[in-house]
Amino acid sequence: MRIDAYLQQSPVCEINRAFRRIDQDLTRLLLPTGLHFVEALVISSILFEEPGTVTPSLLADTFATTRGNISHCIASLEAKGLLSRQVDAEDARVFHLRLKPAGRKCAMQVVRTLDRLQRTFEKRIAPAELRGAIRTIRAVEELCAAGQSS
Amino acid sequence: MRIDAYLQQSPVCEINRAFRRIDQDLTRLLLPTGLHFVEALVISSILFEEPGTVTPSLLADTFATTRGNISHCIASLEAKGLLSRQVDAEDARVFHLRLKPAGRKCAMQVVRTLDRLQRTFEKRIAPAELRGAIRTIRAVEELCAAGQSS
DNA sequence: GTAGATAGTTTAGGCGCTCAATTATCTTGT
């Protein structure tokens, strides 16, 4: 059997391969913003939130990663002068993240880039089809996670 | 806007997040085989091919990666005693990869693991739906790649 | 007030990737 045939019969292989390529392409697409992919997600998330409501823990939950990773990411964004920390008035363990002007500008560039990409999707792929595919992939994700316990 | 809402409206974010989680789950699922994910793909690909027809370049093309990565991967598999190299009779630059007995056993374990996972998919997701989703994700992949040039 | 939970940081290490330099071999043009 050809390797290609083997790949096509195995959904996880196909999905993994597609995602690795998408990841690489997104990284290249975001190069002009000077941000890595996760940094871009973080900073544009803050842009969309009510100012002063975003905490590292919230970001870690949202992006299904650890506080450790988010901590590195925030440190990098802070070193670039894109955001600032602000200690919570009620709980001194908690930080709120705020975009600096440069950070807001950068986040808007990220959003524009992602929106432009999404518009090219919409030209070629019916929105319902894309939503359905994402829903299916989410189901796959859940089944993979469930497969851990068995 | 809530971060969750922002994520749900952005397909690339959703896809990326799902991919990362699937990747982590697969890595854990393959832990008993003693192989990393790409190693598992490589070794099970060789299992499905006609013996003595698989070259590093073919693998690199199939998995959309570079010969460099495949080279590291093969070196690791060889160090584990799972496969052997055989110089091509007609072109001394080319190696053919052959599974050793331990490698065949290991590859079969990988295939069984992936098949078991796939069977849980089939129980919950209609095959046509899964195929359709993968086709859509491939379209997304191609649009991302095309977006590089513009 | 002490014990435990929680928010966040830090460190060590791993995988898969890119990119570039290198060696060996084949192929092509003159």
Add this chain to the structure above:
DNA sequence: ACAAGATAATTGAGCGCCTAAACTATCTAC
């Protein structure tokens, strides 16, 4: 026939994101 270029594979440095665990600081509850 021989030099020049293409190709197969290896190697090494470095990066992004990840895990896992140890750590500090703060809050909460008995």
